[in-house]
Amino acid sequence: MVNDQDMATLRLVLSLLGAGSSSLIALGPEGRIRGVLPADRAFAGHAVADLVGKPFAAALKADFVRVFDGKDSWDELGYFVDGSGERNPYMVRRFEGAGQPFSGLFPASERFVLASPLSVYASLEGMHERAIAEHSRELEEMNRKLKRRSGRLKKAMAILETRNKQMIADLNLAVELQKSLLPKDYPDTDHISFTHRYIPMAMVGGDFFDIVKLSENEIGVMMSDVSGHGVAPAFITAMIKSSFDYLVGKEAGPAAVLSRLNDEFAKIIETDHYVTACFAVFDFGTMTCRYCNAGHPPQLIAHVDGSFTELPANNPIIGMLEDYEYEEAVVPFGGGDVICFYTDGVIEARAGDDSMFGVDGIKASVRAAMAESLDGMADKLITDLIQFMKDPYFEDDITMLFGQAIESL
Missing domain, CATH: 3.30.450.20 (PAS domain)
Known part of the structure; x- marks a missing residue:
């Protein structure tokens, strides 16, 4: 009872x-x-x-x-x-x-x-924050153990603490730099709406995207990826951002922008890092997309009828060849179509059998969510990606940008 x-x-x-x-x-x-x-x-x-x-x-x-x-x-x-x-x-x-x-x-x-x-998305962000906290805890625990050692280690510990503080200060600076590179808002336009998701594998990463209003009818979308993770790719990304901001208002068209960007980086990048990028200009007067893809994965335009147009790589990666004139291509799009730009961390996510999510995985997720909002579409892709993976941890930075052309056009 x-x-x-x-x-x-x-x-x-x-x-x-x-x-x-x-x-x-x-x-x-x-x-x-x-x-x-x-x-x-x-x-x-x-x-x-x-x-x-x-x-x-x-x-x-x-x-x-x-x-x-x-x-x-x-x-x-x-x-x-x-x-x-x-x-x-x-x-x-x-x-x-x-x-x-x-x-x-x-x-x-x-x-x-x-x-x-x-x-799903909140737990993913939580796991990312906890992974960072775990790493910090391990460093602090290591310091505490070393401090309990004999006096012979005191001088070494003082040096280590100084370097650790400097490293943390440098890393915090890199984090703030990385945050400043991403758009704080989207262009004010009646032609298209946007949403994005960005999940760095480390505290800082090499993914970068930008959206620029070139004219009343033209919107430019840039997506790039610097190989590697950590501070070095983050600073290379900052250089790309600075150069892109300068060139996009000066050069005519995607091919010209990436050609000049390549000229600059072919001369200054002396590390093993490489850069892929895709720059597309969506003209809502002609309803055409001009794009230049420099070794980046094929970006997607999802049409309202369920079909897709791919924007494949039609040029070498940035920094590989000096004085190379990049080429661009033109494809049509219509009202209600959805653009899906992303970095390779999305398509290279692996399942338990080592198979990759791939471009087909993105297409299947986007096609199933075409009736949803852009946020719903982005969250579904994150959900599908996690459910596909053998472990709910990403091995690379994850960046995805969705935009939908207003159907009234």
Whole structure:
């Protein structure tokens, strides 16, 4: 029989769970589900009655991942399969059965699990921030251990601390520089709307894009990628941004801009880094796109009829050949069409069998989301990308830019 205290606890738990979307799962021997609260709401797409009595992990085809929280402990993420076969991420908290304030709700339960659903893009950003925090924690822990060593290491530690502070200062400067390179807003135009997603693998990366209003009817879109990760690619990216800002208002057309950009970088880049780029000018007077692709992956125009036009690489990468005159091509587009520009981190994401997401993966995701908003389309591509990968961690910077031509045109 449930006593008055248990009834009060039950009302409190139901109130807390009902106010959000979390669920409390009680587990018995062999991890079998004894009950779920709230009982009148489906959990992970399954009716509670269908789950009771079944092993927790098997019933939900669950995978669990531990993620450092950036402070002093680890969070646990659970990926549960719903009734339609989709994998959904949850933040998981585990409690032993005895001694919990809600133990009386399900007597004889050995443990409890509190599961809270996560939005995919938010959890991705959280994991990126936690990876950075984990790296900082490892450095701090290393410093603390070295400080406990003998006096012979004190002088070395002082040098290391000075260099570490300088490195952190340089890295913070690079972070601020990287932020300043990305557009803070989009051009004021009635012709096209935009949204983007940018996820650097490290604190700073080599991806860069820009959107410029060239005239009342012309919008320029630039997407580039410097090989590698860290401070060096970030500073090369800053040089590209500076040169592009100067050239885009001076040169006539995408080929001319990238030709002059190539002339500059062929003379000054002496490292192993290389640069790919695609610069396209969308003319809403003629409804044509002039583009120049310098070794970059094929950018896409998704048409309202479900077909795609690719903007393939028609020139060498930037900095490879001096005095090379780049060429451009022209393709049509229409009202309602969607442009999808991206870097190679998207198409090179790998599944468990080592296959890559590829251009076909982008096309499938965009085609399925054509009826959604641009933000919905971008979030779906991020979701599809994570579900395709063997691990929810990117091995390269991820940059994607979506734009949709206004159909009234």
